[in-house]
Amino acid sequence: MTHNLSSGDTVGMSFWLISMALVAATAFFFVERDRVAGKWKTSLTVSGLVTLIAAVHYFYMRDVWVATGESPTAFRYIDWLLTVPLLMVEFYLILSAVAKVPAGVFWRLLIGSIVMLGFGYAGETGLMSAKIAFWPSMAAWGFIIWEIFKGEASRINAGLANPHVQKAYKTMTLLVTVGWAIYPLGYFVGYFTNGADAGTMNIIYNVADFWNKIAFGVVIWAAAVADTDSKQASSIKTS
């Protein structure tokens, strides 16, 4: 069922804009996959899958919003439940492109994100008190941050000889702390202060998704291209 998007519906327009940006990003990551060295290809595939899954969910979310003016919470969390673990896989993949990484790194990040989103969903849908669910969700996010800043993943990254991976890793950790902070902020404003209506919360979540899904992929893409180009340059020099 398609409903007409009215020009005064800013929230609906933000759903529309971001769904198109996600489609374009998907095409970009899949095409650019051809350009990078073999060890980077899986990372770019996963970046494209993240934006593809999100784009499809944004089509549905936009329809729910335009038709009802209500938050598409179920679609939102299904999207996050699929894409956040894939973003966590990216940490594992970029390190694995240049080093041997134990599977525990992947599992800890995966479990952290499932706990974080599970409590968020319970809070937003009234399965439990939104004010209580906030705290275990924050703790799980804190656990993820600890793992990438101080845990095994960070120690592996510190020991690498590849500056491109290290730079990408650093920017990705910034996105997971500063970029992801927009989500709990939106939740907090929505459920603790009565300061935000459904429209404001959706705009906050939409802007956050734009950054954390597209920019995240672009950072990985940039590292992949820089690393691929530097290897090609050095092989030309030595031959």
Ligand SMILES: *C/C=C(C)/C=C/C=C(C)/C=C/C1=C(C)CCCC1(C)C
């Ligand atoms: C592509 C989607 C992404 C990166 C979604 C990330 C979502 C979060 C980091 C959500 C975090 C939350 C908390 C830390 C506490 C309150 C509840 C949540 C789920 C909004």
